[in-house]
Amino acid sequence: MSRVIRFIARLYPLAWRRRYGVEFDALLEDVRPDGRTAADVFGGAIAMQIGNWKSWGILAVAALFGAAVIAGLFVANPKVYASKAVLKVEGQGSPHDSLDAINTMVTKVEGPAGLAELITTDNLYVSERSRMTLAELIEQMKKRIHITPVAPSAADFAVVFEYSDPRVAQKVTQDLAVRFLGENGVANTSTTLSILDPPMLPQSPIRPNEPLLAGLGAACFLLMWGALSVVRRIAARGHA
Amino acid sequence: MSDPSLLVLSSLADGDKHGYAMMEDIERFSGLRLGPGTLYGAITRLEQRGWIRPVASDDRRQPYTLTSAGREYLKDQLENLDRVVKSGLKRLRHA
Numbered sequence: 001m002s003r004v005i006r007f008i009a010r011l012y013p014l015a016w017r018r019r020y021g022v023e024f025d026a027l028l029e030d031v032r033p034d035g036r037t038a039a040d041v042f043g044g045a046i047a048m049q050i051g052n053w054k055s056w057g058i059l060a061v062a063a064l065f066g067a068a069v070i071a072g073l074f075v076a077n078p079k080v081y082a083s084k085a086v087l088k089v090e091g092q093g094s095p096h097d098s099l100d101a102i103n104t105m106v107t108k109v110e111g112p113a114g115l116a117e118l119i120t121t122d123n124l125y126v127s128e129r130s131r132m133t134l135a136e137l138i139e140q141m142k143k144r145i146h147i148t149p150v151a152p153s154a155a156d157f158a159v160v161f162e163y164s165d166p167r168v169a170q171k172v173t174q175d176l177a178v179r180f181l182g183e184n185g186v187a188n189t190s191t192t193l194s195i196l197d198p199p200m201l202p203q204s205p206i207r208p209n210e211p212l213l214a215g216l217g218a219a220c221f222l223l224m225w226g227a228l229s230v231v232r233r234i235a236a237r238g239h240a
Numbered sequence: 241m242s243d244p245s246l247l248v249l250s251s252l253a254d255g256d257k258h259g260y261a262m263m264e265d266i267e268r269f270s271g272l273r274l275g276p277g278t279l280y281g282a283i284t285r286l287e288q289r290g291w292i293r294p295v296a297s298d299d300r301r302q303p304y305t306l307t308s309a310g311r312e313y314l315k316d317q318l319e320n321l322d323r324v325v326k327s328g329l330k331r332l333r334h335a
Contacts (some may be wrong), residue, residue: 020280023302027259027276030301035277044277048284235281 002033011045013052037103050228051235056229068223077208081166083173086179086197089155091190098155101191105183106147109176115141122172124163145176156196166202173199244282248280249306249314252292257303259283286310 005028010017012024031037050058091098108114115138119125125137132140146160159176163169177195184193251265258280267273274282278312283304286292291310295303306314 016284020284022300023259024276024280026300026302027263027280031263031276040275040277042277044275046282047277047281184292 047235062225064134069220070217073213079205080207081169081202082162082206083169083199084160085177085199088196098191101189248282252306254288255307256303
């Protein structure tokens with residue numbers, strides 16, 4: 001513990017060490033080298049460092065902290081784009097028949113074999129392949145495919161695929177729509193599918209919420225600025 | 241009274257002392273154990289304000305003494321504190 005405390009004492013500002021270093025080290029040899037002493041010396045070093053900072057220094061450190069938080073949030077929450085195609089459903093049977101036919105097609109299109117083929121042909125999840133099994137990649141892809149009705153009264157439905165690259169998102173959505181048409185072609189059903197809206201190229205990401213992340217970074221900057229200013233004021237008043 | 245600066249000044253009021261002697265003395269008269277970081281934070285500020293100064297010594301343990309300005313400041317602070325203590329006690333008796 002003595003060595004740890006001596007190391008912590010080196011955290012004091014250099015100018016302070018030049019003036020008080022010898023006598024401070026002599027005092028550290030006399031006191032009990034426990035965790036409380038280490039914490040007190042650490043607190044003293046931090047207070048002395050911050051107490052020496054100018055206002056612009058505190059502002060700069062807080063700004064760097066805020067920028068680091070924003071950068072970290074953006075790295076931890078990469079951009080995700082969503083492309084959507086709308087498929088028109090026509091049929092001579094009842095709406096219930098159409099729904100059954102669509103559910104059968106969804107099961108086949110979202111089946112492991114079909115998705116594994118898409119992962120290979122469209123070269124998806126390249127960086128994830130080294131740390132995830134194919135089954136895990138398929139599960140991840142299934143979570144990124146959304147098939148939803150476009151209106152409560154119609155059987156028409158939308159196929160949405162989310163991906164980090166907008167062009168790949170569009171391409172995979174197109175492939176999924178074509179697979180629906182293919183499954184419709186081989187199925188023995190009176191339901192007919194056609195592409196009503198082809199997949200669009202997404203212009204902006206659906207995630208992350210960029211203004212929210214920027215706001216969090218700004219809040220961290222303000223909190224750090226306030227905390228450092230308070231510590232400096234306390235250190236100057238002599239209660240540190 | 242837990243202001244480290246006031247505790248250091250009070251400790252030096254009856255004679256010169258080095259850091260460890262101040263820590264022991266302060267613990268004796270106030271019951272508070274100042275850590276080395278807290279003690280030297282106070283010593284640094286008090287010397288910057290001209291209220292204490294180092295005394296020539298061959299030892300690595302540097303003794304300090306009160307300056308006349310420091311003695312004056314300590315007297316003012318303790319008199320203020322005394323007024324507050326007396327006033328508080330008086331009010332408690334009449335409550």
